[in-house]
Amino acid sequence: MLKKILDPKCCAKCRFCCVFDRYDAWETPVFTEEQRDRIRAFKPDTPFAVKDGGFILRVSEFDENGLFTCPALTETGCMLGDDKPFDCRIWPYRIMYVGGRRAIVIASNCEEMFNRPLAELVGFLKNGAADEIFAYADLHPEIVKPYYEGFPVLLFEQKSRL
Numbered sequence: 248m249l250k251k252i253l254d255p256k257c258c259a260k261c262r263f264c265c266v267f268d269r270y271d272a273w274e275t276p277v278f279t280e281e282q283r284d285r286i287r288a289f290k291p292d293t294p295f296a297v298k299d300g301g302f303i304l305r306v307s308e309f310d311e312n313g314l315f316t317c318p319a320l321t322e323t324g325c326m327l328g329d330d331k332p333f334d335c336r337i338w339p340y341r342i343m344y345v346g347g348r349r350a351i352v353i354a355s356n357c358e359e360m361f362n363r364p365l366a367e368l369v370g371f372l373k374n375g376a377a378d379e380i381f382a383y384a385d386l387h388p389e390i391v392k393p394y395y396e397g398f399p400v401l402l403f404e405q406k407s408r409l
């Protein structure tokens with residue numbers, strides 16, 4: 248979804264958002280059943296937990312550097328390709344509940360996007376991306392996270408959800 252604003256070549260070099268530490272392990276994506284099955288076919292021992300209508304990774308073991316790498320990450324990128332989780336397709340945008348309303352926020356740890364002008368980040372949302380994100384969240388409310396401190400809010404949904 249972000250190809251118009253974020254060059255996939257940047258992500259191929261970076262891969263930052265496929266690796267987690269114990270402080271951002273809550274950020275691992277929510278998978279659909281089909282995505283879970285594809286990962287399990289690739290790595291059968293991958294532990295998942297059910298979250299609302301989706302599946303999340305059980306993150307319990309970290310490597311010697313204190314990091315957990317998403318099991319879908321391969322040498323050539325995400326094994327799920329264009330069918331990666333919605334969370335991953337919109338990162339570093341996130342959707343969260345802020346004061347009872349859904350809002351689109353941005354993660355500060357994507358330097359490539361976070362340093363863009365606000366008008367560019369919000370403009371991209373207003374040009375259709377926000378509608379797509381809210382529409383997906385209507386069908387998959389499990390992707391909406393409680394507000395987490397430090398994520399600047401870019402755009403509120405117009406109608407109240409709670």
Ligand code: SF4
Binds near residue numbers: 265357
């Ligand atoms: S942190 Fe940003 S640039 Fe890096 S892989 Fe994630 S979205 Fe791409």
Ligand code: SF4
Binds near residue numbers: 265276332
């Ligand atoms: S599902 Fe793919 S894009 Fe998402 S965190 Fe895992 S490897 Fe990265």
